[in-house]
Amino acid sequence: MSPARAVDAVRDAFIAHARGEWTMPPKVYVTNYPAGDFRAMPALGAGHALLKWVTSFPGNPARGLPTVAGLVLVSDASNGTLRAVLDAGSVTALRTGAAAVLAAETLGRADAETAAVIGAGVNGRATARTFAARGHEVVLWDVDESRARGVADELGAGVAQSLADALAADLVATVTPGHDVVIGDRTLFEGQHVSLMGADGPGKAEMAGAELARARLFCDDWKQASHGGELAHAVEDGLVTEADVTPLGRVLAGEAAGRESAAEITAFDSTGLAIQDLAIALAALEAAGDLSGLPLLDL
Numbered sequence: 357m358s359p360a361r362a363v364d365a366v367r368d369a370f371i372a373h374a375r376g377e378w379t380m381p382p383k384v385y386v387t388n389y390p391a392g393d394f395r396a397m398p399a400l401g402a403g404h405a406l407l408k409w410v411t412s413f414p415g416n417p418a419r420g421l422p423t424v425a426g427l428v429l430v431s432d433a434s435n436g437t438l439r440a441v442l443d444a445g446s447v448t449a450l451r452t453g454a455a456a457v458l459a460a461e462t463l464g465r466a467d468a469e470t471a472a473v474i475g476a477g478v479n480g481r482a483t484a485r486t487f488a489a490r491g492h493e494v495v496l497w498d499v500d501e502s503r504a505r506g507v508a509d510e511l512g513a514g515v516a517q518s519l520a521d522a523l524a525a526d527l528v529a530t531v532t533p534g535h536d537v538v539i540g541d542r543t544l545f546e547g548q549h550v551s552l553m554g555a556d557g558p559g560k561a562e563m564a565g566a567e568l569a570r571a572r573l574f575c576d577d578w579k580q581a582s583h584g585g586e587l588a589h590a591v592e593d594g595l596v597t598e599a600d601v602t603p604l605g606r607v608l609a610g611e612a613a614g615r616e617s618a619a620e621i622t623a624f625d626s627t628g629l630a631i632q633d634l635a636i637a638l639a640a641l642e643a644a645g646d647l648s649g650l651p652l653l654d655l
């Protein structure tokens with residue numbers, strides 16, 4: 357599936373969810389810290405039910421193993437039969453890149469051109485690939501320069517000279533493990549947009565609290581974002597309440613305002629939603645119809 361198709365599918369899913377047409381019980385964390393955690397993520401929509409069983413094991417790359425692994429099960433919601441089994445890592449990368457870019461294009465300035473991706477791992481690569489597919493000039497930055505270089509060479513993108521250079525782009529996506537703040541106090545410029553993708557669980561943060569206070573805040577889902585995302589610390593300290601944060605789906609559905617001036621800084625806190633996975637899975641099923649000649653598993 358092309359990254360451009362993934363953006364369209366994820367946009368439709370955010371809108372269907374905002375309108376209450378697609379539903380999503382809260383994701384369940386099964387933790388085995390410090391090694392990592394497992395997540396069970398269900399969703400229902402467009403006549404299908406989905407469960408993603410997926411991991412986050414941050415120390416895995418050092419052992420040559422992926423941080424994110426697992427399976428996505430898709431069932432027919434009318435009779436419960438299993439329709440497809442997909443690789444969770446691939447679905448996650450497509451929908452995470454799609455959400456980062458969708459938020460950037462929805463909330464960024466209309467004249468935004470340059471994009472930067474900070475963290476060039478599996479999901480950073482997917483985000484950079486999606487930015488490039490949507491026609492943005494993209495640079496990468498990673499603490500491990502060879503990773504940024506590898507992805508940049510593959511995509512025909514650039515490598516930022518420094519973190520500060522990357523943070524000067526019109527549209528910024530952070531896709532790091534979230535253990536260290538990468539956007540410090542007074543770092544962002546007027547009119548910038550940041551998609552905060554990496555801090556998707558408890559105890560993680562990519563943006564300093566004081567910098568969050570300078571931004572207009574958006575999230576994918578308030579319940580998830582207030583408990584285990586970038587905003588969780590500020591919510592705990594009483595600095596951010598639900599009234600301060602607009603769900604992206606409501607903006608896309610035309611129910612809430614997005615960016616209101618060219619000078620505003622906008623920040624999107626992504627925790628990752630099962631409805632995004634459902635969107636990708638359904639688009640993959642649709643595309644599978646075009647794979648004539650390939651053997652499809654008869655379930």
Ligand SMILES: NC(=O)c1ccc[n+]([C@@H]2O[C@H](COP(=O)([O-])OP(=O)(O)OC[C@H]3O[C@@H](n4cnc5c(N)ncnc54)[C@H](O)[C@@H]3O)[C@@H](O)[C@H]2O)c1
Nearest residue numbers: 452475476477478479498499532533553554556626627628
């Ligand atoms: N929001 C979502 O929907 C979503 C989806 C998938 C993954 N994630 C999260 O995104 C993060 C990255 O996932 P991944 O699968 O790409 O991991 P990964 O291990 O493949 O990549 C992480 C990259 O970040 C780099 N990095 C580490 N610290 C950095 C720093 N301070 N500055 C810049 N680069 C840094 C690493 O060198 C590595 O290249 C994880 O925290 C994961 O849980 C979020």
